[in-house]
Amino acid sequence: MVNGASTRVRRSREKILAAAEQVFLHAGFLGANMDSIAEKAAVSKQTVYAHFQSKEVLFLEVIEAMTGGAARTIGENVEDRLDDRPVRDYLTAVAIDQLSVVMTPRLMQLRRMVIGETGRFPELGRSLYENGPLVSIRRVARALAHYMALGQIRDCDPFGAATQFNWMVMGAPTNAAMLLGDSAIPSRSELHAHAHEAVRIFLSAYAMPADAGAGPVVPPAAT
Amino acid sequence: MVNGASTRVRRSREKILAAAEQVFLHAGFLGANMDSIAEKAAVSKQTVYAHFQSKEVLFLEVIEAMTGGAARTIGENVEDRLDDRPVRDYLTAVAIDQLSVVMTPRLMQLRRMVIGETGRFPELGRSLYENGPLVSIRRVARALAHYMALGQIRDCDPFGAATQFNWMVMGAPTNAAMLLGDSAIPSRSELHAHAHEAVRIFLSAYAMPADAGAGPVVPPAAT
DNA sequence: TATTAACTAGACTGGACAGTCCAGTTTGAT
DNA sequence: ATCAAACTGGACTGTCCAGTCTAGTTAATA
Numbered sequence: 001m002v003n004g005a006s007t008r009v010r011r012s013r014e015k016i017l018a019a020a021e022q023v024f025l026h027a028g029f030l031g032a033n034m035d036s037i038a039e040k041a042a043v044s045k046q047t048v049y050a051h052f053q054s055k056e057v058l059f060l061e062v063i064e065a066m067t068g069g070a071a072r073t074i075g076e077n078v079e080d081r082l083d084d085r086p087v088r089d090y091l092t093a094v095a096i097d098q099l100s101v102v103m104t105p106r107l108m109q110l111r112r113m114v115i116g117e118t119g120r121f122p123e124l125g126r127s128l129y130e131n132g133p134l135v136s137i138r139r140v141a142r143a144l145a146h147y148m149a150l151g152q153i154r155d156c157d158p159f160g161a162a163t164q165f166n167w168m169v170m171g172a173p174t175n176a177a178m179l180l181g182d183s184a185i186p187s188r189s190e191l192h193a194h195a196h197e198a199v200r201i202f203l204s205a206y207a208m209p210a211d212a213g214a215g216p217v218v219p220p221a222a223t
Numbered sequence: 224m225v226n227g228a229s230t231r232v233r234r235s236r237e238k239i240l241a242a243a244e245q246v247f248l249h250a251g252f253l254g255a256n257m258d259s260i261a262e263k264a265a266v267s268k269q270t271v272y273a274h275f276q277s278k279e280v281l282f283l284e285v286i287e288a289m290t291g292g293a294a295r296t297i298g299e300n301v302e303d304r305l306d307d308r309p310v311r312d313y314l315t316a317v318a319i320d321q322l323s324v325v326m327t328p329r330l331m332q333l334r335r336m337v338i339g340e341t342g343r344f345p346e347l348g349r350s351l352y353e354n355g356p357l358v359s360i361r362r363v364a365r366a367l368a369h370y371m372a373l374g375q376i377r378d379c380d381p382f383g384a385a386t387q388f389n390w391m392v393m394g395a396p397t398n399a400a401m402l403l404g405d406s407a408i409p410s411r412s413e414l415h416a417h418a419h420e421a422v423r424i425f426l427s428a429y430a431m432p433a434d435a436g437a438g439p440v441v442p443p444a445a446t
Numbered sequence: 447t448a449t450t451a452a453c454t455a456g457a458c459t460g461g462a463c464a465g466t467c468c469a470g471t472t473t474g475a476t
Numbered sequence: 477a478t479c480a481a482a483c484t485g486g487a488c489t490g491t492c493c494a495g496t497c498t499a500g501t502t503a504a505t506a
Contacts, residue, residue: 007504008451008452008453008503008504009451009452012452012453026342027342028253028339028342030251030253030254031253031343033492033493033494034493034494034495035493035494043453043454044453044454044455044456045454045455045456045494045495046453046454046455046496046497047452047453047454049494049495049496050452050453054494054495055494055495112338112339112341112342113339114402115335115338115339115401115402116251116335116336116338116339116340117339118335118401118402118404119249119250119251119335120254122404125401125402125403125404126402126403128402129399129402129403133398133399133402160420163395164391164395164420164421164424166395167390167391167394167395167398168387168390168391168394168424170394170398171390171391171393171394171395171398172386172387172389172390172394174398175356175390175393175394175397175398176352176356178338178341178348178401179337179338179341179348179349179351179352179356180348180349180352181341181345181348197383197387198387200428201387201391201424201425201428201429202424204427204428205423205424205427205428206424230474231473231474231481231482231483232481232482235482235483256462256463256464257463257464257465258463258464266483266484267483267484267485267486268464268465268484268485268486269466269467269483269484269485270482270483270484272464272465272466273482273483277464277465278464278465
């Protein structure tokens with residue numbers, strides 16, 4: 001059977017990718033070393049090179065797999081049934097979903113690495129941007145267009161507004177985490193509070209006046 | 224004269240620091256190499272080591288100098304005479320100032336490097352955060368407290384509001400530049416438009432109702 | 447059971463590079 | 477002019493590491 005060998009091959013491949021992910025995330029491209037990847041994968045160095053032509057190829061495959069995986073995760077949680085619920089609820093759900101998926105040590109470290117390696121591998125930065133922020137922004141833009149048609153959102157450029165919304169939600173936490181490390185990653189309750197506050201501000205600027213209801217300045221305590 | 228020798232020493236030192244800045248920014252800590260720093264500084268390798276004990280020490284001095292320098296630049300431009308002008312003007316000026324200072328290839332590359340080296344040198348991240356975002360946020364927080372006392376801003380936590388403001392202004396451009404490279408740095412006119420839009424949204428949520436005047440949804444064309 | 451593709455252990459090559467050493471030269475102060 | 481500190485250039489050491497080579501072992505298939 002062709003599949004027997006293929007299974008064995010795939011097992012090795014996956015062990016290597018998992019080990020490489022750990023090592024690269026921890027040490028960066030230059031800091032990582034192929035011997036330690038082989039060791040961590042419990043595989044001979046030769047096998048590593050049988051699967052991946054070079055350190056660079058392995059690195060690229062690891063990173064692309066991670067960015068792709070993250071992109072697939074976002075959006076699985078919030079199905080876009082816009083029609084039946086108010087803008088505020090939809091935006092809040094999207095904000096919480098995005099924050100929950102992205103604000104994890106693993107993805108924050110991926111982001112740090114990609115940013116740090118931008119000089120050597122510019123395509124990784126672009127790929128992360130297009131699989132991450134851009135996807136989210138497009139999704140929100142579609143939703144805003146919908147709510148605009150329903151008269152719940154003021155007339156504006158949906159893409160521009162969605163961009164604003166995206167960074168109101170993600171800006172503070174990601175930037176803090178980039179520079180301050182994983183300890184700056186917000187807790188679940190902080191994350192909820194932040195999401196509500198961002199939605200409140202966004203709607204006070206973009207909701208239809210009738211519907212504007214900026215709500216209390218102090219967000220609902222989410223502790 | 225003590226100063227003669229000291230001048231010679233300082234000239235070398237400065238040449239080395241300038242060269243090291245270039246090389247480190249371009250290649251990162253591990254990617255940089257001391258021979259090329261010496262060469263670029265037009266100085267012998269020995270002299271480099273006479274001034275800085277090791278690559279690591281040199282690296283730290285370069286980065287600390289850059290972060291400190293940037294911190295000093297911000298705020299030189301906008302003197303904080305709050306009393307006499309409306310919130311909107313003050314916030315707009317601050318936003319444009321910050322964007323102008325921070326959104327340069329050199330500082331964006333510094334930020335990328337520091338983020339990338341966070342694992343090896345966590346203190347650099349903290350230092351950049353405290354010399355950059357935190358300083359700006361504190362400044363805006365002070366101003367907001369002032370305007371709150373004047374009844375132009377709603378009652379709220381000034382620090383929290385200032386944090387929101389900061390990332391509404393800086394979030395989108397920095398994040399894009401981090402991942403997409405210097406070509407994503409906004410032009411002067413984009414930067415102005417973005418600043419106005421951020422202030423508009425912020426004020427529609429935080430200005431006193433009487434004074435709220437969210438203004439038109441479409442920001443004043445800043446082209 | 448025989449065959450063969452996948453794998454192992456570990457020695458090895460070649461190049462890069464941090465940091466040192468040394469013997470001589472320049473420069474600025476006195 | 478003299479002297480010491482700063483500097484030069486380049487050879488050198490030791491280490492690390494990507495990638496290769498070899499000879500032998502394991503395991504899935506037919």
